[in-house]
Amino acid sequence: MSWLSVSPTSHFSLANIPFGVVSTAADTSPRPAIAIGDYALDLRVFAAGGGFAGSADIKKHVAVFSAPTLNEFAALGRSFHRAVRGYLRAVLAADTKHPELLRDNEQLRKAALVPRAEVQNHLPMAVGDYTDFYAGKNHAYNVGVLFRGRDNALQPNYLHLPVAYHGRASSVVVSGTPIRRPWGQILKDAKAEPKVPVLATAEKLDLELEMGMFICRENKMGSPVPVDEADDYVFGYVLLNDWSARDLQLWETVPLGPFTAKNLGTSISAWVVLADALKDAKGPGIPNDTPLLPYLQEKSKDNVVGIELEVDLITANGDKTTISKTNSKHLLWSWPQMIAHHSISGCNLRPGDLFGSGTISGEDSTSRGCILEQTQGGKIALKLQGGEERTFLQDGDTVVIRGWAGKEGALVGFGEVEGTIQPALPLF
Amino acid sequence: MSWLSVSPTSHFSLANIPFGVVSTAADTSPRPAIAIGDYALDLRVFAAGGGFAGSADIKKHVAVFSAPTLNEFAALGRSFHRAVRGYLRAVLAADTKHPELLRDNEQLRKAALVPRAEVQNHLPMAVGDYTDFYAGKNHAYNVGVLFRGRDNALQPNYLHLPVAYHGRASSVVVSGTPIRRPWGQILKDAKAEPKVPVLATAEKLDLELEMGMFICRENKMGSPVPVDEADDYVFGYVLLNDWSARDLQLWETVPLGPFTAKNLGTSISAWVVLADALKDAKGPGIPNDTPLLPYLQEKSKDNVVGIELEVDLITANGDKTTISKTNSKHLLWSWPQMIAHHSISGCNLRPGDLFGSGTISGEDSTSRGCILEQTQGGKIALKLQGGEERTFLQDGDTVVIRGWAGKEGALVGFGEVEGTIQPALPLF
Structure with missing residues (x-):
C-alpha cells in the first residue's frame, strides 16, 4: 500500500511503477516520469529536488531523468531499473523509511506529483529499429x-x-x-x-x-x-x-x-x-x-x-x-x-x-x-x-x-x- | 581545376565535393569532412579556423560541422547543401577569390587538409529507417x-x-x-x-x-x-x-x-x-x-x-x-x-x-x-x-x-x- 490514495482498480498500483515520458502546460519539455495511481511522478523534478538522496548509486546517474526519452535510462541495464523501481516503491510505500523525501516534503510533492489527467504523454523511447x-x-x-x-x-x-x-x-x-x-x-x-x-x-x-x-x-x-x-x-x-x-x-x-x-x-x-x-x-x-x-x-x-x-x-x-x-x-x-x-x-x-x-x-x-x-x-x-x-x-x-x-x-x-x-x- | 593537386582519375574531383564523417589518430572524435583528391577537408577545423568567413548564411549554421554525423547538416535542406558545396568549390578553385581563407593560410591548410590515407571514416549518417x-x-x-x-x-x-x-x-x-x-x-x-x-x-x-x-x-x-x-x-x-x-x-x-x-x-x-x-x-x-x-x-x-x-x-x-x-x-x-x-x-x-x-x-x-x-x-x-x-x-x-x-x-x-x-x- 502507498501513502498516496491509489484506487484498487488502478492499473498503476505500487506493484507496477511503469515509466513514461511526459510534459505539462507549465513545462512543455518532455521528461521521464512514472505512473502511480492517478498521478505521474515527474522524475526530473523529483531528482532535482533531492528525491534520490537516499541512494548514492542512483544519484550518480540522475542525468538520465532529464533526457527527453527513456533510452539512456534503459541503457543502464536491468539491475539499475530494478534499483530505481525498488527505490521509488520504497519512497511511495505507506511505511516508507524516508518520509522526508516526498511524503512529508510538501514543496516537492506539489511540484513532482502531477495528476495524470494534466500531463501529455510522449513516445517513451526513441525507437531504433x-x-x-x-x-x-x-x-x-x-x-x-x-x-x-x-x-x-x-x-x-x-x-x-x-x-x-x-x-x-x-x-x-x-x-x-x-x-x-x-x-x-x-x-x-x-x-x-x-x-x-x-x-x-x-x-x-x-x-x-x-x-x-x-x-x-x-x-x-x-x-x-x-x-x-x-x-x-x-x-x-x-x-x-x-x-x-x-x-x-x-x-x-x-x-x-x-x-x-x-x-x-x-x-x-x-x-x-x-x-x-x-x-x-x-x-x-x-x-x-x-x-x-x-x-x-x-x-x-x-x-x-x-x-x-x-x-x-x-x-x-x-x-x-x-x-x-x-x-x-x-x-x-x-x-x-x-x-x-x-x-x-x-x-x-x-x-x-x-x-x-x-x-x-x-x-x-x-x-x-x-x-x-x-x-x-x-x-x-x-x-x-x-x-x-x-x-x-x-x-x-x-x-x-x-x-x-x-x-x-x-x-x-x-x-x-x-x-x-x-x-x-x-x-x- | 583546384589549386590542390588532384589526379584526373580521382573520384573526388572539384566537380564532386562529397561529404563524410572522419576521425584521426590525433583527434578520435568523429566530425564532418569533404573529400577532395587525396585529401579530406576537416570541416570542424575549417569552420573553427574561420574558413566560412566568406558566407554569413553558412556561418550561422557552422555548429552542424561539429556534429558526429551529417544528419543535422542534411536537415538544413537542399539549398543549404548547394550553398556549402558551391562555397567549398570556390575556396578550392585554382582561381579562388578568397585565397586567404585556405590556399594562402598555411596554418589552417595544415590543420584542416588531412591526407585521406590518414583518416578513419565513420558511418556518415545516423540511419533512421x-x-x-x-x-x-x-x-x-x-x-x-x-x-x-x-x-x-x-x-x-x-x-x-x-x-x-x-x-x-x-x-x-x-x-x-x-x-x-x-x-x-x-x-x-x-x-x-x-x-x-x-x-x-x-x-x-x-x-x-x-x-x-x-x-x-x-x-x-x-x-x-x-x-x-x-x-x-x-x-x-x-x-x-x-x-x-x-x-x-x-x-x-x-x-x-x-x-x-x-x-x-x-x-x-x-x-x-x-x-x-x-x-x-x-x-x-x-x-x-x-x-x-x-x-x-x-x-x-x-x-x-x-x-x-x-x-x-x-x-x-x-x-x-x-x-x-x-x-x-x-x-x-x-x-x-x-x-x-x-x-x-x-x-x-x-x-x-x-x-x-x-x-x-x-x-x-x-x-x-x-x-x-x-x-x-x-x-x-x-x-x-x-x-x-x-x-x-x-x-x-x-x-x-x-x-x-x-x-x-x-x-x-x-x-x-x-x-x-x-x-x-x-x-x-
Whole structure:
C-alpha cells in the first residue's frame, strides 16, 4: 500500500511503477516520469529536488531523468531499473523509511506529483529499429486459412522459427495520436486479368492487437544472444496496435512482405511496464511439439508473459463495444526466443529497439486480435452496441486496447493504447 | 581545376565535393569532412579556423560541422547543401577569390587538409529507417526465373509499384567493416518431407550491388510526398552492398519477407555524393510500358541517376577479379518515384533515412549484381583470376564495389564500398 490514495482498480498500483515520458502546460519539455495511481511522478523534478538522496548509486546517474526519452535510462541495464523501481516503491510505500523525501516534503510533492489527467504523454523511447514478429499462432492459422485454406494455413517454417519482418520505426506513435485513413494501390478485382490496380483510399482498415517489448541492451554485431541470457535485454513492455490496410497489403505483399499497408502508423501505450514488474505473469505459451533447434531451447518452459487483453471499438457517436477479450499467453514464442532468433545471424540490437509480438488471438471467436479474423475477411459483419455493423474500421471509429496482469489492489497494467481513424485527405 | 593537386582519375574531383564523417589518430572524435583528391577537408577545423568567413548564411549554421554525423547538416535542406558545396568549390578553385581563407593560410591548410590515407571514416549518417527497394528489374526477373520459372518471374504488382521492404538499420556499417559469416536455420533438402531445418553456418553468402540514397527532409505523418517535389527530399547517394545469406533467406522468407538473411550487415561507401553533384548523370531508366497511377507519374522521364558500377572479388591470397560491370540506369523506378510510393499511405520520412535501390543488374551475364544470378543459383561456378572458383563467397573473400559518373578530370565518384568475409564464430 502507498501513502498516496491509489484506487484498487488502478492499473498503476505500487506493484507496477511503469515509466513514461511526459510534459505539462507549465513545462512543455518532455521528461521521464512514472505512473502511480492517478498521478505521474515527474522524475526530473523529483531528482532535482533531492528525491534520490537516499541512494548514492542512483544519484550518480540522475542525468538520465532529464533526457527527453527513456533510452539512456534503459541503457543502464536491468539491475539499475530494478534499483530505481525498488527505490521509488520504497519512497511511495505507506511505511516508507524516508518520509522526508516526498511524503512529508510538501514543496516537492506539489511540484513532482502531477495528476495524470494534466500531463501529455510522449513516445517513451526513441525507437531504433521496429521488428514485428508473427508469434500469435492462432492468428497466423486463422489468416492462413482465409488465404491458403486449412491444409496450408501455416507455412513450413512457422513452428521452427519465430517468423518476423522489419516494421517502420518512424511511424510508431504514442497512444492518442489520430490515424489517417491511407491512400494506396488496391486491386479491386483479384480475378480479372490483367491485374490492374487503382489508386484509392483503403477500405479495409484494421487493427492488430499486439504486445510490444523494448530492448535495453546492445549486443555486438556478429554475436548472437544466447536464449537463456536474452531476458537481460528486455527493458519492458507496452500494448501495441499495428494498424493495417488489408487491401493495400494484399496487393503489395509479394514477394517481400507488407510495406505501405503498415507504414501508416503503429500505436503504443504510453507507459513502459518494466520486465521485473511482470515476472509473476510468466507461464507457458502455446504448446509446440516441434523439436526446437538448440539456440531456441529455453531452460524454463514458463517464459511467456501473460497479460489480460481487451479491445473496445467506439463509434463516432460514442457507442462502445468490447469486440475481443484474450490474453498474451496465446503466443508460440517467448520474448527471449524472439531475441535469440533476431540475433542468430549476428544482427545487433540496441536500446530503444521495439519488438511487436504479432497479432494475438485466443482459441474462440470472442478472442480474435483483428477484424480480418473476426469478420472472416469482411464476410460476417461485427454487430456493435447501438445497432451499427462493421466489416472494417470506419472514419471516426476509436480503437482502445487495455491490458493488465495481477489482482485488484496490486494490478500491473498498461492503461490503454487508443487511436481514432481520421478521414483520408484529398491527394495533392 | 583546384589549386590542390588532384589526379584526373580521382573520384573526388572539384566537380564532386562529397561529404563524410572522419576521425584521426590525433583527434578520435568523429566530425564532418569533404573529400577532395587525396585529401579530406576537416570541416570542424575549417569552420573553427574561420574558413566560412566568406558566407554569413553558412556561418550561422557552422555548429552542424561539429556534429558526429551529417544528419543535422542534411536537415538544413537542399539549398543549404548547394550553398556549402558551391562555397567549398570556390575556396578550392585554382582561381579562388578568397585565397586567404585556405590556399594562402598555411596554418589552417595544415590543420584542416588531412591526407585521406590518414583518416578513419565513420558511418556518415545516423540511419533512421532503412528501406530496401527492388527496382532492379533485370535482377528481379533473373531471380524470379530461378525460383518460379519464366512465365511467373515477375509478380503481378512489379510493374505497377516500386516493391520494397524494411531492412535493418542497426547493422548498416561503413565501408571496411568486416562481415561475419552468419549462423541460421537452413533447410538442407527442400524436397524431403517433413521439412526440418538445421542450425548451421550459411553456405550461400552473397553480395548485392545496390545504390543507396539518404533522405534530408521530413514529411508529416499522413501527408504523402508528391513525386515532382520528391527530389527535394534527396540528400545524396552512396554505394551499398546488401550482404545476403541465400540459404537462410530461402527458408525464412515466407510469408513476411527476408529477415535474418539480411540482418547480418549492410555496407555503404563512406562519402555521400550530394544530389546536386549528380544532376548531369540523370537519364532514362528501364522502360516501363505499364500505365502508371498518377502519384508515380513524373514530369521528367530522365530522372534515373546513372552511375558506372564495378564489382571486384579479391580472394584471401590477393587475386582480384572484376566479376561485374554495370550501371545504375538499370532501374525501373527513379528515387522520386520510390519516395512518392514510400509515403503514399502516409509514412513519414526523416533526415537520415536510407533507401536501397535493390540489386542492379544489366542485360547480359557480365553485368549481374549478385552471385546468385551469376552462378544461376550456384549451378555454374565463377572462374576467378588465379584459378579458384566460386559459387558463393568464401571466408577471406573481399568484395569491392566502385562507382562513378562523369569524365576524367571531373569525375563524380564514390570511391568504393569494401568488406571482407570473416569465418563464423563458434556458437556460444
